[in-house]
Amino acid sequence: MTKKGKTWFAILGFLSWKPMSGYDIKNLVDISLSYFWSISYGQIYPTLKRLVAAGYATTEAGRSIGDRKRNLFRITNEGQKALDDWMSKPIDLSIQRDEMQLKLFLGGQRDTAQTISLIRDFKGQQTQRRAQLLIEYDETAPALESGEFADDIQWLEPERLSGARQKQAVREQTLIFLLSIRQGILKAEARITWCDEAISLLENPPYANKS
Amino acid sequence: MTKKGKTWFAILGFLSWKPMSGYDIKNLVDISLSYFWSISYGQIYPTLKRLVAAGYATTEAGRSIGDRKRNLFRITNEGQKALDDWMSKPIDLSIQRDEMQLKLFLGGQRDTAQTISLIRDFKGQQTQRRAQLLIEYDETAPALESGEFADDIQWLEPERLSGARQKQAVREQTLIFLLSIRQGILKAEARITWCDEAISLLENPPYANKS
């Protein structure tokens, strides 16, 4: 049996929303998950094939009204079952490589000045990211009230629902999206806090006057 | 020319401390960088070969006094130069895949109850990790005062230095190590904060009474 990794279930997860093409999936990830996920065609198309081979999806070539022609993939009951199973499994917490920490560790006691300057740069990056995320948050938040997506943010265009249900779906989706942005903001802020602590300690080591 | 990735420079960075074997490097990473880096023999030995081929390191087979025999690798001037260059380059900030966020996004509006339970589990994991890191912090911190490593924490055993210089080296290394633990703690706390916010919002959505 083929190996089922995170990409496998990520794609299956999108198909559980509604039937999609590989192209749709790529767009969806790029537009709405760009901060914490990415995927390439080199993964998508072969994985879709394997999903069909595994009986987790079916394919309908060429279909689509009004739109250009796309190869749509639809999740099967078996696929849905496998997805539900994976969704409820605890998060895999294996190491997240952290280049900043690696450089700190490797160079920290050899060249403090350079390390400090590196941390300063890092803080700059994180500060910028935080600002960017705050803007995105503010642009998205109104949809929570209105139930209508702002301008270009129509990543989830659900099957047409009647007015009230449609608005509710938009609100739910918006809340999820805001939560993910919020996570990015908190992460950036934690890093900024760390940078400040680290710079301060490296500039004035607590053992400075010890022999 | 062979590709030079992070693993390449990670290994080179260790060699810049003192000559080491592949086995030493593996141990060092496992013991002191385990929270934010990992490396396997399948990477180490081939990379060491490539470092030698690139002129960044030399090898001395069999050497070692009192110890078992090991193949030691020593960084060259050229290697040191390349390392310095890499060390001063800004941190690569490309996406960090985040399984929690992926699952939130995929399942959030389909099955809120399951998502909440997933977040609760995640919070549990992060709380545990935070506790573990706090313990490690407390165990390591005394070395900042004493200039002597606690019990089994002798990852950096520098070339023998005279008393005062030796203590100073230990203090510097300890500070770096504490900073990296601190980063792990801040990261875990940011995640815990997010979990609380997320659960609260998912349980009581701000749009609950809207039509």
Add this chain to the structure above:
DNA sequence: TCAGACATGTAAGTCGTTACATGATTCA
């Protein structure tokens, strides 16, 4: 009509893990 977006795919290569193979040395 033709540039640009839409849409689908493959090939080659890097990166990393796991499992396996091999042998030396230590010490209970």
Add this chain to the structure above:
DNA sequence: TGAATCATGTAACGACTTACATGTCTGA
């Protein structure tokens, strides 16, 4: 003596990116 650990490696596989190839459709 034999189990554990020290020590060095390779092979196979999976995950992911990049670059390429190919063709369609839309609108200025």
